[in-house]
Amino acid sequence: MRRTLLAGLLPFLLTSPPGAAVGEVGEVVDVSTAAQLVSALAGAAPGQTIRLAPGEYHGVFVAQRPGTAAAPITLTGPANAVLVNDGPSGVAPSCPAPGGGWDSGYGLWLYAAPYWRLTGFTVKDSKKGVVLDASAHVVIDGVYVHHVEDEGVHFRRSSSDGVLRNSRVAYTGLVQPGYGEGVYLGSAGSNWGCHGNTGGVDRSDRVQVTGNTIGPYVAAEHIDVKEGTSGGLISGNTFDGTGVSGQNSADSWVDVKGSRYTIENNTGTFAPPGTFANGYETHNPATTPSLLNGCGNVWRGNRSDLGGVGAYAIKITSTSKCVADPNVVHSSNTVTGATRGLTNVPVTPG
Template sequence: MRRIAIAAGAAVVLAVGITAVAHAAAPQLTATFGQTSTWSTGYGAQYVIRNTGDAPSTSWRVEFDLPAGSTVSSSWSSVRTVSGQHYTFTNAAYNGDVAPGASEDFGFNVSGLGTPVNCTVDGRPCAGGGSPSPSPSRSSSASPSASPSPSASTSAPPAGPVVDVSTAAQLQGALAAARPGQTIRLAAGTYRGSFVTTAAGTAAQRITLTGPASAILVNDGPSGTAPSCPAPTTGWDSGYGLWLYNAPYWNLTGFTVADSKKGVVADNSHHTTIDGVHVHDVEEEAVHFRRSSADSVIRNSRIERTGLVQAGYGEGVYIGSAGSNWGCHGNSGGADRSDRVQVIGNHIGPGVAAEAIDVKEGTFNGVIRGNTFDGQGISGANSADSWVDVKGIGYVIEDNTGTFRSPGTFANGYETHNPGTTPSFGNGCGSVWRGNRSDLGGAGDYAVNVTSTSKCSGNPNVVYASNTVTNAVRGLTNIAVTP
């Protein structure tokens, strides 16, 4: 009997050991497929990998097949290999660790409409369970959805993950969470609120905000107590329609900004590209490149009815900052160096209460080309009485068309000024005008009025004979014309 008792005790120990082995902590991964966007010839998608186990995973491997006629054209947040129609995605260096209850994801674009079949994660079915399905469960011709969303692209796939938004709250969330390579796509409709981002793209992976002209951003602010220098601050609404702050490498395309204090403001957001955007009915300036937002572009855009509350501050495009504001915006050696900004192919006016383009002191080497300026409605307030005021250095102003008709206050088509600043840059010097067509409507004195030649003796402004003028009180320019 004694030996039986010992054996029974051993059995208990053995049972406990077996139980411990059966419940050893281990990761359990699932992978869930979802489409993030669709278009007529393909779609964007992602897999979300979740750890439902009780131990962390240090790596993952997702495999699936695509039907014939569909291929993965690009992918991100993973390492991709392919053999025929079979695709394998392993984790990138930074997203292999998946803690219990946590998730990671990777994304890809597909050329074609077939969706993944035979999905496995670490050799097990993506939905969890024992063994993978032996045969395809979807037809190779199946469409990813009954019909594309109204805002879906109908041409090439977007270069990166796509976030579709249709409400102000969704847009605010997407702007806050934006990451390099991402596209935020606006559905048609009016978005009311404060829209600001501090997310930075990169040269290789820009961030895009895009939408149709019928997607309209409206900010009914400002409200709250403003900081001494403009910066996103809890409890303060700037009133800006869209504000990029420390957010370089953004593309802004297609949508509309209206009924706001300012339109689009880029602060310390270099390499911003604005393309095909419509800004209208704003209280002050429409577009402002500020705090050294250098190497930026605005093109193919339309600006109307600015300065509705402060006429003298209703510029169409404002490049840099006045020297008196460098205490806030002079973040490059004490100056606002919003250099090399290009303003190309835009239609600015009518109803722009200040200059169509105001080029501030301390900025260098921008390009103003191929624009149409309609000066009707310019106010004359705060010396705003020309299409373009150049206080910067080394600008190329060419192939623009400007007109003026009353009502409005109009002195000259283009003007230069030479404000003194510390540091000193030789402001208002070294720019060239060529191929511009100016109709001054019988009100303006000169197409190009150069305020001082003596202050620019070492770096003169140049007006070429290729410029033309009609209906001028005095003529083409007040300086010698260069053949």
């Protein structure tokens, strides 16, 4: 593992992800083996960059060191730097937490590690792809996640204000198709006992999912927006619905149970094989009385091709539950190949 000072760092800073905080001139840690990567993650410090050499890294990769807004920690590498977790193994705790001799099987796990930037590398052949727990302000940019047993990227335990952009997710749910989401925002209310670390609710709020390619063969929803989350942005993504399994109600590109999301300028297609009901759906699970789940979301400028199979591009359920904060579908959305049409609710101009 070679460490070098970032003298003359200007080229790196100029290519930092837009909107990401830029830290102080710090240290670059070059790694080329799994053991070196484990060591680098364990010793990561604000402002530091861990740089992966090309190659496959097999092991348990957990980051538990926080960056800061002024000096985030960066893990970066080329697309042919590939993280693989051959687990899981050991006895799992009642709620997922690192340690105790248990290997989660996650390709990369950030646990209480806010302000990281993950750029360029690949995660594959793991139980889950990239999992963020209690890790706010994380930027994932240009990462490729594929061939994982369950979900591809998961913002969990109030991992708020994160960004997933310019990335690819494909071939998820290889073992549990109904749990093979491409991107998972928050947690189901039934799991808040473990993952609800803010007032009993998983508030993975204000996550932005932009400019990604998700699919084909994402077995569950391409993006599953869970109850209790709010204020996110889903924009400019491409959804390929080939291979959607239909298991565990997985039959759409995006299922929105959160509130006040903006869903705009995405392009979705569906072609066999697979099971497909609607392009976008809302649902309103009951949790706490103060939460209007599945309400106040806005769709505009989305282009949908349902392949002659799906009913609506955007299906809004239980409108009576969102009277105080209705979902809004704008006329700028378009659809082809639908058996029933654009949406089941009145369209708003614009």
